[in-house]
Amino acid sequence: MKDVNEGVKTAAMFSLGCGNLSENEARNKIILDFLQQKEPSSTRERQAREVMESLSTLFPYLSLIGKYAKLDPFHKDVVEAYFMGNDLIEKVPYRELLRLVSELVGTKSPLVLSKKFKATHNFYVFCISPYVKSRREGVLVFMDLCSVSLGVVREISPSKMVPIALVERKTVKGEIVTEKMIYDKTTAGEVTVGSQVATHWRRVVKKINKDEAKNLEYYNGQAMNCL
């Protein structure tokens, strides 16, 4: 169960800043309360899990990856696979992924997707999402905010009204930028200057280790080829 508890927490960290959650204060608060709890509460975890199971793209993806990995959809490795990429992604058959994406998009005509398409969040953002007007033109600001990026913390300013970290990262255009991001250590945990972090919706999600950073960079590079 520990791996599932950890996976629910990681999924909550990545989901917190997500646009459609932040538009819904009640659901956002459930996720926030779960992440900020001082003592583990099975009730809060169940509520957070329910909120995330209601997210129209996240949960079908976790279920698909989990099915072929023979793991709970919220197992930490499954959640990591979806948001950052790892070996479990390679176990998902292309035809099953195509079926899922067709359902999510709601198309009756067969989708044309590269065989290199993988079951990660960023592949969906860059290749399928409503932010993609065509294969060549995207709504870049949204795409950039919605994608999960690999960043390095350059400065932390906890005294501001909104806690801020300066994070260096690569945008969807391939530019290296250093930008202010929300860094709330009550949800993201401790990071220090020099930490490698995952970012999502201009928020420091969590500190990541070398393997996670390597996977995120690799799968992001693959996904960006869709642009």
Place this chain on the structure above:
Amino acid sequence: MCITIPRKVTTTNPEIKVLINGKEKEVDFSLVEVKEGDFVILQNNVILSTVPQDEADYLLKLLKPVKGGKK
């Protein structure tokens, strides 16, 4: 899928306010500088980014049939 609605900055003096569901709301601008008339992306009342007019128009048009931006 992370979908959110672009909001318009209605005033910047003395506070930054944006239009949400027809009502002006004061928001935090610690992350980015904005000017009146800009379209912005908000997260929990914090402005995350400005959005070019054409991108905001595209997304607003796309989200019109789905109230509140939820899928």
